[in-house]
Amino acid sequence: AKAGVDPDFHRGESAYDQLFGDPHYKNSGLAPLTKAPFYAIKIVPGDIGTRGGLVTNEFGQVVKEDSSLIGELWATGNSMASVMGHSYPGPGATIGPSMTFGYIAALKAAGKIGTEPG
Known part of the structure; x- marks a missing residue:
């Protein structure tokens, strides 16, 4: 996510995927999770x-x-x-x-x- 690429599933690469997420990242559909706490x-x-x-x-x-x-x-x-x-x-x-x-x-x-x- 930090590199802005998803080599396995190619998420965020299509024009459609680019409409979502944070435009400040290279790939608006991917971003690193760096601030805790984390919940799942x-x-x-x-x-x-x-x-x-x-x-x-x-x-x-x-x-x-x-x-x-x-x-x-x-x-x-x-x-x-x-x-x-x-x-x-x-x-x-x-x-x-x-x-x-x-x-x-x-x-x-x-x-x-x-x-x-x-």
């Missing part, structure tokens, strides 16, 4: 879908019909009711919301964000 998660494609799930508040906490919390139960991804309503647009559609709500839930659980909505 495994994300794999799947052919599942959901049209339901646990209802949560804006922090990812599972709530009852009266909006009261169900203990310390949290949900994100395909286990939570979709932010897109009762639809599932396609494979991978819940990856972004899952990562976002997972992050928000972690902040909430760690006491880093408030208790009031909004």
Whole structure:
């Protein structure tokens, strides 16, 4: 990545690939990762879908019909009711919301964000 080339997969070499990433690097699709901390998660494609799930508040906490919390139960991804309503647009559609709500839930659980909505 530091050299700006990907000899194995040639990522970033096409005109299309050049539209993404940081234009300050030789290859806008590649850049060295030099500043810690580093985090990684495994994300794999799947052919599942959901049209339901646990209802949560804006922090990812599972709530009852009266909006009261169900203990310390949290949900994100395909286990939570979709932010897109009762639809599932396609494979991978819940990856972004899952990562976002997972992050928000972690902040909430760690006491880093408030208790009031909004």
